Amino acid sequence: MGTSWAHMGTSIVASFLASLVECVEALTVILAVGSVRGWRSALTGSATAIAVLLIIIAALGTALAHIPLPILQLVVGTLLLLFGLRWLRKAILRSAGQIPLHDEQAAFQKNTEAMHRLGLGPATWDKIAFAAAFNITMLEGTEVVFIVIAIGAGHTGMLLPASLGAVAALLAVTALGIVLHRPLARVPENTLKFIVGVLLSAFGTFWVGEGLHLEWPGADWSIPALIAAYLVLALAIVPLCRSRSQAVPSNP
Amino acid sequence: MKWLKNIVREIFGLFVDDGSFALAILLWLAVVRGATPHLNIPSSITGVILFAGLALILAESATRYSRRKQ
Numbered sequence: 122m123g124t125s126w127a128h129m130g131t132s133i134v135a136s137f138l139a140s141l142v143e144c145v146e147a148l149t150v151i152l153a154v155g156s157v158r159g160w161r162s163a164l165t166g167s168a169t170a171i172a173v174l175l176i177i178i179a180a181l182g183t184a185l186a187h188i189p190l191p192i193l194q195l196v197v198g199t200l201l202l203l204f205g206l207r208w209l210r211k212a213i214l215r216s217a218g219q220i221p222l223h224d225e226q227a228a229f230q231k232n233t234e235a236m237h238r239l240g241l242g243p244a245t246w247d248k249i250a251f252a253a254a255f256n257i258t259m260l261e262g263t264e265v266v267f268i269v270i271a272i273g274a275g276h277t278g279m280l281l282p283a284s285l286g287a288v289a290a291l292l293a294v295t296a297l298g299i300v301l302h303r304p305l306a307r308v309p310e311n312t313l314k315f316i317v318g319v320l321l322s323a324f325g326t327f328w329v330g331e332g333l334h335l336e337w338p339g340a341d342w343s344i345p346a347l348i349a350a351y352l353v354l355a356l357a358i359v360p361l362c363r364s365r366s367q368a369v370p371s372n373p
Numbered sequence: 374m375k376w377l378k379n380i381v382r383e384i385f386g387l388f389v390d391d392g393s394f395a396l397a398i399l400l401w402l403a404v405v406r407g408a409t410p411h412l413n414i415p416s417s418i419t420g421v422i423l424f425a426g427l428a429l430i431l432a433e434s435a436t437r438y439s440r441r442k443q
Binding site: 199200202203204206207209210211213214217219256259260263264267322326329330333335336337338343347350351354355358361362363 | 379380383384387388389390391394395398399402405406409416417419420421423424427428430431432434435436438439442
């Protein structure tokens with residue numbers, strides 16, 4: 122019971138936070154496209170991309186069920202490790218002021234200007250708005266799909282909790298976008314990325330260990346231990362990098 | 374088809390932005406996979422060894438980046 126909660130709880134949180142970051146980035150572009158070129162084509166583009174992503178998830182979910190679990194854990198764990206450690210490294214360097222922070226307001230401004238430069242489209246159907254919204258939803262959505270599958274595929278019965286985390290993030294960001302009608306610039310994006318990097322790195326390390334038949338002390342309870350270890354490590358690296366640098370301005 | 378090309382590029386970029394960092398991770402996984410069965414390491418610490426190597430790679434890569442930026 123305790124073991125499954127250690128696993129399920131961390132899966133939901135990791136999937137929710139990782140998806141939240143991606144959804145916030147997609148929302149910024151969709152808001153820019155919709156506010157300049159019209160909502161109908163922008164929302165249709167996004168909805169079409171979400172439908173394509175759902176088809177991909179269904180196809181991959183069926184295919185993954187036929188792969189032996191140790192091989193799946195090793196492959197997915199390796200990919201998750203590359204992805205999570207890359208994310209964590211970037212978050213550490215951002216926290217240390219080595220690379221610029223992501224600025225949603227600046228990204229919104231940049232995308233709004235780009236949409237204006239393309240001129241106004243026809244009143245009924247705007248291909249540019251459709252394509253721009255489709256592209257950003259596919260790009261960020263592909264990352265969400267990978268995260269959900271990577272977190273959920275390494276252990277039997279974890280795909281549903283991981284999917285629920287992602288759906289919750291999508292609904293939360295959509296609701297905030299509808300209510301606020303502006304980019305979610307106050308979301309502490311780098312803090313989220315830092316936490317997500319820690320979580321994904323911990324999951325990746327655990328899956329790879331399982332795939333290699335390594336022994337984890339405490340079995341599934343090693344996941345919270347790995348999360349704590351990566352968090353302490355990352356927090357210790359930040360001042361090491363910061364002492365060598367000066368802060369750099371934010372980037373869109 | 375531009376969107377497809379973008380997605381392929383984006384997917385590759387998900388896993389690799391610093392080539393040497395990604396390569397070091399893959400090499401360490403290969404070392405752990407290849408070496409641990411032949412060494413007389415207690416099985417209870419093999420997971421810890423895997424983590425320790427990855428931790429070292431992360432720390433080295435981040436601090437090397439900051440040194441290079443100076």
